[in-house]
Amino acid sequence: MESTWQAILFAFIGGLGIFLFGLRNMSDGLQAVAGDRMRTILERGTRNPLLGVLTGIVVTGLIQSSTATTVLTVGLVNAELLTLRQAIGVIMGANIGTTVTAYLIGFNLQEYALPILGLGALWYLFARNKRSKNVGQVLFGFGLLFFGLSTMGAGMEPLKDLPFFTDLMVSIDDNALIGVIIGIIFTGMVQSSAATIGVLQELVNQGAVTYNQAVPILFGDNIGTTVTALLAGVGASIAARRASLTHFMFNMIGTLIFLPLFIIGFFPEMVTFITNTLFNIVPGFTGTWETLNPRLQIAQTHAVFNISNTLIHLPLVGVLAAIVTFLIPDREEHLDEAEFRTRFIDHRFLNNPSVALAQATREMLRMGELTRQAFENALEYFQTREESLAKRSQILEETIDNLERQITDYVVLASQKHLSREDSNQAQLILQSLNDIERIADISESIIEGADYATKHQVVFSGEAEEELAAMIALTRQAVESALLTLERKDKSLAQKVMDYERQLDDMQEQFRKAHIRRLNERICNGNNGAVFLDLIGNLERISDHCRNIARYVCPDFNSEPEDSSIHRGRFA
Numbered sequence: 001m002e003s004t005w006q007a008i009l010f011a012f013i014g015g016l017g018i019f020l021f022g023l024r025n026m027s028d029g030l031q032a033v034a035g036d037r038m039r040t041i042l043e044r045g046t047r048n049p050l051l052g053v054l055t056g057i058v059v060t061g062l063i064q065s066s067t068a069t070t071v072l073t074v075g076l077v078n079a080e081l082l083t084l085r086q087a088i089g090v091i092m093g094a095n096i097g098t099t100v101t102a103y104l105i106g107f108n109l110q111e112y113a114l115p116i117l118g119l120g121a122l123w124y125l126f127a128r129n130k131r132s133k134n135v136g137q138v139l140f141g142f143g144l145l146f147f148g149l150s151t152m153g154a155g156m157e158p159l160k161d162l163p164f165f166t167d168l169m170v171s172i173d174d175n176a177l178i179g180v181i182i183g184i185i186f187t188g189m190v191q192s193s194a195a196t197i198g199v200l201q202e203l204v205n206q207g208a209v210t211y212n213q214a215v216p217i218l219f220g221d222n223i224g225t226t227v228t229a230l231l232a233g234v235g236a237s238i239a240a241r242r243a244s245l246t247h248f249m250f251n252m253i254g255t256l257i258f259l260p261l262f263i264i265g266f267f268p269e270m271v272t273f274i275t276n277t278l279f280n281i282v283p284g285f286t287g288t289w290e291t292l293n294p295r296l297q298i299a300q301t302h303a304v305f306n307i308s309n310t311l312i313h314l315p316l317v318g319v320l321a322a323i324v325t326f327l328i329p330d331r332e333e334h335l336d337e338a339e340f341r342t343r344f345i346d347h348r349f350l351n352n353p354s355v356a357l358a359q360a361t362r363e364m365l366r367m368g369e370l371t372r373q374a375f376e377n378a379l380e381y382f383q384t385r386e387e388s389l390a391k392r393s394q395i396l397e398e399t400i401d402n403l404e405r406q407i408t409d410y411v412v413l414a415s416q417k418h419l420s421r422e423d424s425n426q427a428q429l430i431l432q433s434l435n436d437i438e439r440i441a442d443i444s445e446s447i448i449e450g451a452d453y454a455t456k457h458q459v460v461f462s463g464e465a466e467e468e469l470a471a472m473i474a475l476t477r478q479a480v481e482s483a484l485l486t487l488e489r490k491d492k493s494l495a496q497k498v499m500d501y502e503r504q505l506d507d508m509q510e511q512f513r514k515a516h517i518r519r520l521n522e523r524i525c526n527g528n529n530g531a532v533f534l535d536l537i538g539n540l541e542r543i544s545d546h547c548r549n550i551a552r553y554v555c556p557d558f559n560s561e562p563e564d565s566s567i568h569r570g571r572f573a
Contacts, residue, residue, distance in 0.1 A: 004158055011155015012199075015148045020195055022144025023101075027065040029137030031352045032130075032420075034062055039355045042076060046086035049317040053310060056093020066098035067192065070229045070247055072355065075348035078240035079359065084324070087243040088317050091229075092250060092310045095222070099303040101194040105201050106296035110150040117143025130420040145198075152202055159208040169213045176216040176263055180255060183220020193225035197302060201295040214298055215262055218305070219255040226251055242324040249320065254309035271304045342403065345410045356414040357426050360407055364430050364437070367403040368484040370396055371441045375480055375543070378447040379473060382536070385455055393448050400441040404434050432553045433487055436546040440480065443539050443546075450539070454532045462519060465533055468512045475505055476540045483547035486554050495551035502548040509541040 031038065038059055046052040060069045073090045076082040082090070109116075120139030127133040159165045172179040187196040200217055203209040209217075226248040234241075261267040272289045279285050292300065313320065344362040349355045374396040381389040408431060415427045453459075461469065479501035486494040516533055 004162070008155055008158055008162075012152055015150075015152030015155060016190070016195065016199065017148070018144055018151060019148030019198060020190070020192060022141045022146075022148055023064070023192065023194055024141070026138050026141030026145060027063055027068055028351070029134045029141055030063045031065075031068065032134040032354070032418075033138065038063065038072065038352070039076065039358060042073065042090060043081055046082060046090060049085065049089035049092075049314055052086050052089020053093040053096070053314065056090040056095075057097040058093075059090075060094045060097025061100050064101055065194070066094040067225065067228045068351070069094040069097065071348050072352070074229060074240045074243050075346040077243045078237045078346050078348075079344045079362075080237075080239070081344070084239055084242050084246070084321050085317055088246050088250075088320055089314075091243065091247045092313060095251070095306045096303070096310060098194060098225075099299065099306055102197050102201065102299035102302050103296070105146075105149060105198050106293065106299040108293065108295070110146050110153070113143050113146035113150055115143075117147055119143070130418070149198055149202060152199060153206060156199075156203060156208060157206045159203070159206070165208065169209055172213045172216055173210075176259060179213060179216025180220035180223070180259065183217040183222075184224040185220075186217075187221045187224025188227040191225075191228045193221045196221045196224070197298065201298045204294040204298055211294070211297060211301075212268070215268070215301060216259065218298065218302055219259055219262075222251045222305070223248070223255055238328055238330060242321075242328050245324045245328060246320055249324065250309070250313055253313070254305065257312065258305060258309070270308075271301050274304055275300055342406055345407060347410075347413075350410075350413055350417070353414045353417040353419055353423055357411065357423055357430070360411050360414065360430055361426065363403065363407050363410075364434060365484065365488050367400060367407065367434070368437050368487060370400055370403070371437050371444070372480055372484060374400065374441045374444040375447075375477075378444040378451075381448055382451040382454075385451060390448060390452075393445060397441055397445050400438055404438045407434055429553050433550050436549045439546050440543050443543050446539050447536065450532055450535050457532075459529050459532045461529060461533065464515070464519065465529075468508075468515065469533070469536065472505065472508050472512065472537055472540050475501055475508070476543055479505065479544045479547040483550045486551050490554055492555050495555040498547050498551035502544040505541050505544040509537050512537050 041055060041059055046055055056069060056073075059072075060066050063069065070091055073082065073087050073094070077084065077087045116139055120136050120141070120143050122136075124133050124136030124140055127136050172182075183196065186199075187193050190196055197218065200209065200214050200221070204211060204214050226244075229244045229247040258267055261270070275289045275292070279287050289297070289300075342363060343366060344359045345356075346359065349359050374393060377389055377393050377396065380386075381393065411427050411430050415424070419427065479498055482494050482498045482501065485491065486498060513534065516530055520530055
């Protein structure tokens with residue numbers, strides 16, 4: 001008996017490990033092939049709950065992982081790119097999309113596992129580019145998935161003759177709730193409903209578990225899979241935690257509805273009726289419920305449950321959103337914290353480097369916008385000397401420094417994955433640009449310090465100096481705005497404009513220095529005036545240097561070395 005349990009345990013653990021590894025490889029490969037398009041599909045295809053459901057089905061069907069779809073959705077909610085109502089639709093669709101895996105298992109492909117596995121390995125090893133390697137990874141994972149199932153199936157066959165296991169299954173016949181609890185615990189531990197449903201399909205196929213014993217476990221599997229989403233919501237924003245809770249409530253309420261219907265015998269008849277109807281109305285399909293193999297019967301039951309549950313909940317998306325909003329109420333958030341915390345980067349995206357880098361790009365552009373605000377804020381302070389602007393400057397400076405550190409660390413983590421050439425170039429662009437964006441913020445702080453010096457020494461510019469400053473400020477403002485647009489759009493014509501602005505500002509600085517020396521000689525201005533004037537036009541010219549650097553990173557074919565990105569401080573720093 002001990003050797004039998006050992007053989008079963010070893011086969012189960014080994015087979016489950018191979019299955020999970022194969023499923024992960026297949027999902028990672030599919031996500032890599034899809035790249036950042038998944039995020040784009042999710043953002044654009046969620047205008048209403050019905051479209052959200054369809055989007056969830058498509059994305060989950062493409063990447064073969066409802067967990068990945070749900071975690072990505074929670075991340076997008078956390079990044080404020082999806083609303084709670086949009087996320088609910090996607091989560092419902094993900095539950096339907098995940099049934100594709102169960103159907104794939106239902107088709108008896110185990111005997112082809114080794115050829116598929118071998119083909120995938122060879123494809124991966126000898127592929128010449130990253131995309132081909134990803135396709136090989138998908139095939140390899142697909143083969144491993146079925147090889148793991150085959151290993152588990154052969155190892156678990158003796159279970160049906162072991163008294164302990166048969167007694168446990170009989171207890172489910174007496175109390176279906178026991179089956180639900182088994183499903184919740186098992187899936188919560190494995191964190192993959194596809195794996196636990198695959199195991200269940202094998203147990204039913206081996207005759208170790210009857211159909212009526214399997215259905216309550218299936219319900220529990222659907223609740224257990226929400227553990228991953230709940231964990232994904234830990235430490236996230238309030239909206240993201242609400243999305244995670246919605247996933248749990250959706251599957252829990254579905255079980256509370258359909259478990260009693262199963263106990264009274266209605267649900268199995270409903271599944272049988274729907275299956276037979278489909279065979280009758282869909283061209284090219286022949287057979288009945290009884291002609292399906294046990295694996296496909298479980299897959300069909302899983303699909304009917306999730307689709308029916310979605311149809312019930314779809315009109316109630318607003319109610320679900322209201323319930324989770326009541327359960328997780330808003331909390332007061334300090335204005336500065338709400339405005340300046342990271343918004344787009346999220347460690348949930350790191351499993352898909354393309355998505356992670358796209359989000360890092362968004363965060364970098366947001367940092368660029370804050371830097372533009374810091375520059376405008378500094379110029380306004382120079383004119384008005386309002387104390388509130390000085391305080392805002394300090395907040396902006398600290399926030400931009402913090403964002404640079406966080407985005408840099410995030411991109412480095414994303415870069416530890418295998419990146420395509422396009423993603424590798426984007427990671428390099430982000431890391432280079434961050435440095436120059438942050439330097440512009442530093443120089444803006446120097447302008448604030450120059451304004452304080454001017455106040456202390458009662459500096460007043462002549463009309464000519466005022467006009468020169470106004471002209472140089474206007475051109476620098478255009479350089480900053482164009483550099484950020486170049487970064488966003490990767491537009492070569494905009495990059496050329498930035499280069500032109502930088503050359504004009506170089507010429508203006510030289511011209512205005514000579515004019516300043518003339519005014520000094522004519523005693524139109526004094527030494528303090530000159531110090532502030534020269535420092536300000538020097539800071540404006542240095543800002544244009546960093547704008548030029550950004551343009552060169554976007555369009556490296558300009559073939560020129562970037563300005564040294566060490567911190568340029570004015571004489572008043």
